[in-house]
Amino acid sequence: AQSVTQPDIHITVSEGASLELRCNYSYGATPYLFWYVQSPGQGLQLLLKYFSGDTLVQGIKGFEAEFKRSQSSFNLRKPSVHWSDAAEYFCAVGARGTNAGKSTFGDGTTLTVKP
Amino acid sequence: DAGVIQSPRHEVTEMGQEVTLRCKPISGHNSLFWYRQTMMRGLELLIYFNNNVPIDDSGMPEDRFSAKMPNASFSTLKIQPSEPRDSAVYFCASSLGQGNEKLFFGSGTQLSVL
Numbered sequence: 001a002q003s004v005t006q007p008d009i010h011i012t013v014s015e016g017a018s019l020e021l022r023c024n025y026s027y028g029a030t031p032y033l034f035w036y037v038q039s040p041g042q043g044l045q046l047l048l049k050y051f052s053g054d055t056l057v058q059g060i061k062g063f064e065a066e067f068k069r070s071q072s073s074f075n076l077r078k079p080s081v082h083w084s085d086a087a088e089y090f091c092a093v094g095a096r097g098t099n100a101g102k103s104t105f106g107d108g109t110t111l112t113v114k115p
Numbered sequence: 116d117a118g119v120i121q122s123p124r125h126e127v128t129e130m131g132q133e134v135t136l137r138c139k140p141i142s143g144h145n146s147l148f149w150y151r152q153t154m155m156r157g158l159e160l161l162i163y164f165n166n167n168v169p170i171d172d173s174g175m176p177e178d179r180f181s182a183k184m185p186n187a188s189f190s191t192l193k194i195q196p197s198e199p200r201d202s203a204v205y206f207c208a209s210s211l212g213q214g215n216e217k218l219f220f221g222s223g224t225q226l227s228v229l
Contacts, residue, residue: 042220042222043119043208043220044206044218105157105158106157
C-alpha cells in the first residue's frame, strides 16, 4: 500500500521569500503524485500532478514540484510567496491504474505568510 | 459550471439523530467520492462511486454510515445514529472517472454532533 509523509506540520515564510514544502512517499513503483491546496472553509484544489515524463512539473499559481525517484520525494516549490498563498497544502500519492480519488493524502502542511 | 455543490455547509445535531449530507457532482463527471477530514486522522476516503455504482466502501467506518447515488447528479451520505466522534468536515469530490485526472472538491459540510 502507498503512503505519504509531509514532515513539516507548519511553515512560516515572509512574503516574497521562496518556499519549499516537503513530501516523501512510499510505493513499490513509480506512483502518481499530486499537490493540493486548501484555503480555510474550502475544499481542496489541485495545484499540479505528476504522472510520467518530465520530472519537473509546473502547476497553477506559480507553483512547481520535482519528482525525485532516488529520494522518493515530490517537493513543492514557489520562488516568491504571496500573502494569498497562506493555506494548507496536501501531498497525495496514487497507485498507477487506479482512480485518482483513491489517492492517499498526507497530513498536510500549514503555510503562514508574514508581511 | 457551478462546481461540486454540497449541502448543508454546516450541520449541528444531537447525538443519536440521523444526519444526511448531500452532494451534486459536476455535470458529466462519472466518479464521485466522499471524504472525511479531521485533525486526528487527516483526509480519509470513505466511499466512491463510478457511474452511480459503489466501487469501494472500505473506508466507511461503521454500519451507521451509508451512501447512495440514485442518479448521476446526486449523492447522499447518511449517518444514523450520529455520535460525537462523527464530528468532522465531510467533502464530496467528483472526477471524469477515466483515470487519474484531477479531482474537483466541494466546499465541505462541517458536522458537529453534540
